[in-house]
Amino acid sequence: NAGVTQTPKFQVLKTGQSMTLQCAQDMNHEYMSWYRQDPGMGLRLIHYSVGAGITDQGEVPNGYNVSRSTTEDFPLRLLSAAPSQTSVYFCASSYGIRAENTEAFFGQGTRLTVV
């Protein structure tokens, strides 16, 4: 049981490049989300999904796309990388569609640098 797995762990991109951050969970959780962590700002929600085929925007969605074709996978796409997207990205999953009162399980994070 691997939990939440994120790849890659580290990535350096040039401005304007695109890439996909992968996230997979093997706990059959309906709810998945992506956060970015910046110093002094805690974690901010980028996008989330309450089940396969359903996604919605969080607090800071601009410049990112997501899709949820299966329960297990929730990739995050950077369309045209900008230095402001330099951050640590975390994927998380929770049990239950509403996921209101359940704790989140986090991946190990992807440290992204855009130069």
Add this chain to the structure above:
Amino acid sequence: AQSVAQPEDQVNVAEGNPLTVKCTYSVSGNPYLFWYVQYPNRGLQFLLKYITGDNLVKGSYGFEAEFNKSQTSFHLKKPSALVSDSALYFCAVRDRGSSGSARQLTFGSGTQLTVLP
């Protein structure tokens, strides 16, 4: 909109002493409250949560937190700190009365706890 404040960026405590990491929240309805811990170069790990019922919540590794509705606080506590407790701690809230993206977890900015030997 919901929000969380962790007023201390850094808390230092001597090993064996009690520790407190402060958290206050703001929601329009009633809250679900969570504490997470992050060790260097790792993801966040769940410590404890308040959903309903007893205001004193006990969690992993000897941590506990007290929900105080009148003060809108959910401070994290431990009676005797260990050096291994040194980490970054995050408080988070969900407003059970909201909908859509507002129903999602909102995190505080984090408090770096250092336990000195």
